[in-house]
Amino acid sequence: MNAPTREVALSVRDVTVVYETEDPVTAVSSAGFDLHRGEILGLAGESGCGKTTLAYAVNRLHQPPARIASGSVVLHDAVTGTDVDVLALGEEELRAFRWSKLSMVFQGAMNALNPVRSVGAQLDDTLRAHAPRLDRRARRERSADVLTRVGVSPDRLRAYPHELSGGMRQRVMIAMAMLLEPQVMIMDEPTTALDVVVQRDILREIVRLRDEMQFAVVFITHDLPLLLEISDRIAVMRGGVVVELDTAENLYRHATHPYTRKLLGSFPSLSGDRGAFIRSGELDAELSGETA
Numbered sequence: 169m170n171a172p173t174r175e176v177a178l179s180v181r182d183v184t185v186v187y188e189t190e191d192p193v194t195a196v197s198s199a200g201f202d203l204h205r206g207e208i209l210g211l212a213g214e215s216g217c218g219k220t221t222l223a224y225a226v227n228r229l230h231q232p233p234a235r236i237a238s239g240s241v242v243l244h245d246a247v248t249g250t251d252v253d254v255l256a257l258g259e260e261e262l263r264a265f266r267w268s269k270l271s272m273v274f275q276g277a278m279n280a281l282n283p284v285r286s287v288g289a290q291l292d293d294t295l296r297a298h299a300p301r302l303d304r305r306a307r308r309e310r311s312a313d314v315l316t317r318v319g320v321s322p323d324r325l326r327a328y329p330h331e332l333s334g335g336m337r338q339r340v341m342i343a344m345a346m347l348l349e350p351q352v353m354i355m356d357e358p359t360t361a362l363d364v365v366v367q368r369d370i371l372r373e374i375v376r377l378r379d380e381m382q383f384a385v386v387f388i389t390h391d392l393p394l395l396l397e398i399s400d401r402i403a404v405m406r407g408g409v410v411v412e413l414d415t416a417e418n419l420y421r422h423a424t425h426p427y428t429r430k431l432l433g434s435f436p437s438l439s440g441d442r443g444a445f446i447r448s449g450e451l452d453a454e455l456s457g458e459t460a
């Protein structure tokens with residue numbers, strides 16, 4: 169597996185998000201992290217701790233009553249060499265930024281496909297909107313290529329969403345998220361709705377693609393054992409705050425925050441002989457090519 173670099177792709181600093189409801193809720197409070205190029209950063213924490221709220225802030229997806237009260241999100245664009253101040257982008261700039269620089273896949277993303285348009289037409293729409301210089305043939309090739317990368321045959325370009333299984337539809341959404349080769353992908357429980365075998369297949373693909381394409385991934389889930397297997401570093405959130413951020417291995421072996429230890433202890437698969445677990449699971453072995 170390629171080691172991620174120390175170069176920072178995305179800096180998230182002191183982000184605070186408030187839901188301005190009758191009784192305002194500060195869902196994320198001064199939270200932040202640096203995401204390195206080519207890195208998979210896991211974001212862990214129990215339900216309601218603010219993971220999705222933070223991810224939405226990074227992609228500016230919040231609608232009222234949510235309000236980003238403070239903080240900064242900066243993408244260090246490797247292509248142009250400039251820094252993009254995400255929270256300051258205007259509507260037009262934001263449209264150009266999403267998908268092409270930073271893309272997001274949600275748990276229920278597969279339901280976001282348009283039921284009356286073929287997969288190919290939907291990939292083509294995104295390319296036409298964001299890569300107008302590509303001609304029809306180049307768009308078709310690119311669409312076929314991303315589908316192949318996520319393990320879906322290019323014949324499926326003609327298929328309609330209802331003709332595909334849930335796992336395939338979710339793969340199509342992951343293909344869509346990588347269509348414009350963004351530098352950062354945020355994946356919020358991207359495989360939770362799928363069965364375990366499909367989930368593992370897709371995760372294996374994500375890690376392989378990260379190695380191939382060197383994009384950086386923020387991977388959000390409450391499934392800490394899974395994060396320990398696939399992440400380079402893990403940030404643990406609690407009550408809207410990042411309480412600990414360390415390499416997967418350090419976090420597993422020497423978690424310093426009592427909450428992280430409690431979280432590790434709450435997964436039966438992680439108790440017992442901890443030394444035997446870390447990054448030596450079946451998935452990791454397969455990823456490093458040790459098994460077929």
Ligand SMILES: Nc1ncnc2c1ncn2[C@@H]1O[C@H](COP(=O)(O)OP(=O)(O)OP(=O)(O)O)[C@@H](O)[C@H]1O
Binds near residue numbers: 187219221222
């Ligand atoms: N629209 C909303 N209005 C008011 N409060 C909200 C809203 N959406 C989320 N919250 C609150 O913000 C906090 C963080 O929620 P968030 O969904 O970000 O957590 P999460 O860690 O992603 O949880 P999960 O793993 O269940 O998705 C929670 O206390 C939640 O109740």
